[in-house]
Amino acid sequence: MLTFVTTCKGRLSHLQLTLPTWLAQRDCAVIVVDYGCPDGAGDWVAAHHPQVAVVRVNDDASFCLARARNAALPHIRTDWVCFIDADIRVTGDLAGWFAEQPNPAGFYRPDPFDFDTGGTVLCRVQDVQRAGGYDELIRGYGGEDTDLYARLLRIGVPRRAFNGAWLAPIRHDTEARLRFYQDKDLEQHRRLFLLYRTIKLDLIDLHKRMLSADELRTIFGLAQQALAANAPLSIKLGEQPEFPAFGGFSLQRSLVYNLTARQTP
Numbered sequence: 001m002l003t004f005v006t007t008c009k010g011r012l013s014h015l016q017l018t019l020p021t022w023l024a025q026r027d028c029a030v031i032v033v034d035y036g037c038p039d040g041a042g043d044w045v046a047a048h049h050p051q052v053a054v055v056r057v058n059d060d061a062s063f064c065l066a067r068a069r070n071a072a073l074p075h076i077r078t079d080w081v082c083f084i085d086a087d088i089r090v091t092g093d094l095a096g097w098f099a100e101q102p103n104p105a106g107f108y109r110p111d112p113f114d115f116d117t118g119g120t121v122l123c124r125v126q127d128v129q130r131a132g133g134y135d136e137l138i139r140g141y142g143g144e145d146t147d148l149y150a151r152l153l154r155i156g157v158p159r160r161a162f163n164g165a166w167l168a169p170i171r172h173d174t175e176a177r178l179r180f181y182q183d184k185d186l187e188q189h190r191r192l193f194l195l196y197r198t199i200k201l202d203l204i205d206l207h208k209r210m211l212s213a214d215e216l217r218t219i220f221g222l223a224q225q226a227l228a229a230n231a232p233l234s235i236k237l238g239e240q241p242e243f244p245a246f247g248g249f250s251l252q253r254s255l256v257y258n259l260t261a262r263q264t265p
Contacts, residue, residue: 002080002095002122003029007068009180012039014087014170019049022084025095029053031075033068036060063180066134066144073125073133080104082122085169092166098122107152110164117167119145127157132210137196137220140189141181147197154204188227195259196223199235202255206237232258 004022008015015032022030030052034042042054055071069083080098084090098104107123131151138144153159178184199219203211211219219235226233237253 008041111161116169
């Protein structure tokens with residue numbers, strides 16, 4: 001048994017079409033995170049589908065998908081979760097197929113890839129928690145999903161696939177996607193995300209552990225400052241603890257990042 005988790009903010013018209021397709025899946029639970037939805041998604045779900053759990057986040061005028069998905073984690077009562085957007089119908093027997101897997105392990109993404117369904121993932125709840133959940137510092141549109149997948153790989157959770165043809169997205173324009181995001185500058189968000197995530201993963205690889213919330217906030221702030229100044233960023237590592245300096249020497253290490261526009265031929 002698995003739990004479908006979605007979030008809704010201004011997408012009630014989509015949720016009304018997609019929620020019944022998740023409820024039709026075999027032996028599944030559903031959680032809807034009402035993220036200050038102006039359409040009253042949580043109230044509608046409670047009135048029309050009382051078997052669905054509703055989690056409410058009411059203290060954010062903008063939108064953070066990472067925080068919305070994390071908010072559902074304490075309420076999941078199954079070992080496995082399927083994170084899915086409110087505008088995606090499930091048209092195939094996804095849950096039935098998954099139940100028949102003899103030894104499910106890893107995180108499962110749709111294949112073939114479709115941009116509008118690429119954020120859908122099946123994974124073990126415990127694995128998401130071990131990887132640190134979704135990174136709530138990523139508040140712009142996109143990136144929070146691939147960031148989580150990179151961390152799942154680093155804790156030894158392999159990537160798997162399910163039939164992407166079982167997902168049918170409700171297509172819409174970019175303006176609708178960005179409606180509730182505070183930062184609507186996609187190019188700026190992508191630059192910040194690229195720099196921040198690269199530093200974060202490099203440090204995870206070097207330290208062989210997940211980073212603390214304080215460490216992540218520091219890295220994020222440094223990345224913001226570097227982009228604002230259009231300057232390289234140096235991350236100091238200090239001495240190599242396995243091979244301390246001797247004989248009066250001190251060997252300091254650092255990582256240097258310089259984000260520039262790609263030169264076209």
